[in-house]
Amino acid sequence: MADNKRPESMERITTSALAEAFIEEQLAALRAQIGDKKVLLALSGGVDSSVVAALLIKAVGKQLTCVHVNHGLLRKGEPEQVIEVFRNQMDANLVYVDAVDRFLDKLEGVEEPERKRKIIGAEFIRVFEEEARKLDGIAFLAQGTIYPDILESGPVKSHHNVGGLPEDLQFELVEPLKFLYKDEVRVVGTALGLPDNMVYRQPFPGPGLGVRCVGAITRDRLEAVRESDAILREEFAKNGLAGKVWQYFTIVPDFKSTGITDGLRTYDWPVVVRAVNTVDAVTAEVAEIDFKLMAHIVDRITHEVKGVNRVLWDLTPKPTGTIEWE
Numbered sequence: 001m002a003d004n005k006r007p008e009s010m011e012r013i014t015t016s017a018l019a020e021a022f023i024e025e026q027l028a029a030l031r032a033q034i035g036d037k038k039v040l041l042a043l044s045g046g047v048d049s050s051v052v053a054a055l056l057i058k059a060v061g062k063q064l065t066c067v068h069v070n071h072g073l074l075r076k077g078e079p080e081q082v083i084e085v086f087r088n089q090m091d092a093n094l095v096y097v098d099a100v101d102r103f104l105d106k107l108e109g110v111e112e113p114e115r116k117r118k119i120i121g122a123e124f125i126r127v128f129e130e131e132a133r134k135l136d137g138i139a140f141l142a143q144g145t146i147y148p149d150i151l152e153s154g155p156v157k158s159h160h161n162v163g164g165l166p167e168d169l170q171f172e173l174v175e176p177l178k179f180l181y182k183d184e185v186r187v188v189g190t191a192l193g194l195p196d197n198m199v200y201r202q203p204f205p206g207p208g209l210g211v212r213c214v215g216a217i218t219r220d221r222l223e224a225v226r227e228s229d230a231i232l233r234e235e236f237a238k239n240g241l242a243g244k245v246w247q248y249f250t251i252v253p254d255f256k257s258t259g260i261t262d263g264l265r266t267y268d269w270p271v272v273v274r275a276v277n278t279v280d281a282v283t284a285e286v287a288e289i290d291f292k293l294m295a296h297i298v299d300r301i302t303h304e305v306k307g308v309n310r311v312l313w314d315l316t317p318k319p320t321g322t323i324e325w326e
C-alpha cells in the first residue's frame with residue numbers, strides 16, 4: 001500500500017506559493033499519466049471534484065469530459081454555478097444531465113432514509129454509466145479522493161458510497177488529490193481560481209436535500225427545503241457566519257401545523273433550522289446565533305417560503321441528535 005501513503009517529505013500546503021508548486025508538479029504528472037487519452041469525471045460541484053476538474057482542465061483541457069448530474073436534490077443555484085464556472089469560464093467539456101424527474105420518480109413514496117440513500121446512490125451510478133457509454137475512447141476516470149478518504153472509512157464516510165461502475169467501465173484512476181487534507185484542497189482550489197463559495201463550502205451530503213425532506217420526498221416540500229436553505233445561507237453569509245459555523249441547513253418534516261396569515265387560518269409545513277459546530281462530525285454542538293438574527297431568519301422563511309407557516313430551531317447537540325435528521 002506504499003502507493004497510498006502520503007510521502008513524508010511532502011510539506012503541508014498552507015500558502016498560495018506552496019499551492020502553485022503543487023499545481024505545477026501535478027500538471028506535469030497528469031500530462032505524463034494521461035498523454036493524449038481521454039478522462040472522465042463526475043463533477044458534483046463539491047470542493048474535491050471541482051478542484052480535480054480545475055486541475056485537469058489546466059493539464060489536458062478538452063481531453064477531460066465532466067459529467068454533472070442534477071438529481072434534483074442540489075441546493076439552489078448549484079447546477080447553474082457548475083455550468084457558469086466550468087463551461088463558461090473555464091471552457092470545459094461539460095455534459096449537464098437533467099435527471100431531476102428520473103430521481104424524484106424513483107423516490108416517490110419511499111420513506112425509509114437508508115432506502116432513499118440507496119436509491120439515490122444507485123440511480124446516480126446508473127445515470128453516470130449511461131453518459132460514460134455515450135462517450136468514445138475514455139481511458140481514465142478521475143476522482144476527488146482525498147487523504148482522509150484513504151486513511152479512514154469512519155462513521156461519516158461509511159454510508160457515502162453506494163456501489164460502483166460495472167466491469168466494462170473500470171477505467172484507470174486519476175486521483176491528483178489523494179494525499180491532500182481538506183484544508184490543502186481548499187488552498188489549491190483558490191490558487192486554481194475557483195470562487196470562494198465553491199472552495200469554502202460547508203459539507204453537503206451526497207444524497208443532498210433528499211435527507212432533509214423528511215420521509216417520502218414530495219416536490220412541494222423539497223422546494224421548501226431548497227428555498228429556506230437558500231435564505232439561511234444568504235443570511236449567514238451576510239452576517240459573517242458562513243465561514244464560522246461548520247454546517248447549517250434547513251429540514252422540512254412531513255407534518256403540518258396550524259397558523260395564521262393576514263387573518264386567515266393556514267395549515268402548512270414547519271421548517272427546522274440546524275446550525276452546528278464540530279471538529280470531526282462524530283460529535284457536534286449547536287452554534288450560538290444572535291437572537292435578532294434568528295428572529296429575522298424566522299421572519300424571512302415564514303414570509304418567503306411557500307407552504308411554510310412556522311420555524312423551529314433545533315438546539316440538540318450530537319449526541320443525542322445526529323447532524324442530519326435522516
Ligand code: XMP
Nearest residue numbers: 156159160203204205206207281322323324
Ligand atoms: P450525521 O447526520 O451522521 O452526519 O451526524 C455527519 C456528517 O455526515 C454528513 N452525512 C452524509 N454525507 N452522505 C454524505 O456524503 C450521506 O449519506 C450522509 N449522511 C450524513 C452530514 O451532512 C454531516 O456533515
